[in-house]
Amino acid sequence: MKGKILDFNQESRSGVISGDDGNRYNFDMEQWKGSVLPKVGNKVDFAAKGENAEAIYIETLVAGGASKKIAAALFAFFLGAFGAHKFYLGYTKQGVIMLLVFLFGFILLGIPSAIIGIIAFVEFILYLVKSDEEFEQTYVIGKKPWF
Template sequence: MKGKILDFNEESRSGIISGDDEKRYNFEIKEWKGSQLPRAGSRVDFFANGDVAEAIYAEPATNGTSSKKIAAALFAFFLGAFGAHKFYLGYNKQGAIMLLVFLFGFILLGFPSLVIGIIAFVEFILYLVKSDEEFEQTYVTGYKPWF
């Protein structure tokens, strides 16, 4: 059966999976078959034994994640000062802030525009060094609009 991890508590080493059948299943870490600890929001494939999940495997990341990562990095590099990468990732408020600070920066002799350009370049580097799963968890599924 397939499902999604709703919660995982590292202290108790247990969690809850919401199955695609709309039932919830408890699990212990001993049933986890991955090399990394389970994370909330991850898609999994498992065997249901009553209300307990057994033999849990993480589903591989989809290719759509990496294309979103690459596109966001390219936007950050080429159009980052205008906030294009923020708009692309759905952070419209932060994109508008970057755009306005960059445009109004010319009035103040370019210093704010330079700072926005540096921020965009740092975000470009951060996007590239993160793994696809980490990028997805941080910027797409999670909500981390800055750095």
């Protein structure tokens, strides 16, 4: 069955999944089959057994996670000062901010433009050092727009 994690408590290492059938299922870490901790919003595939979920697998990383990471990193490296990687990841507001600061930065002797370029380069490095799962969780599912 497919579903989405509604709640996860790290202290008790348990949580709740909302199944696509409209029911809620409890789970604990013994049933989690992923390599990273579950997070609220993760899409999962699981087996329902009464009110509990068993054999829970994260569903977010199919084949597109790695390619989205590499493409975003390349955009950040080559066109990052223009905010291209932000637009690619769906962060339109942040992309517009980067683009405008870069373009209008030349009025102020290019200092804001250089800062935007440095920010884009830092994001390029961050994108590359994160695993595919971390990238997917942080920037695609978690929608973290900066660093």
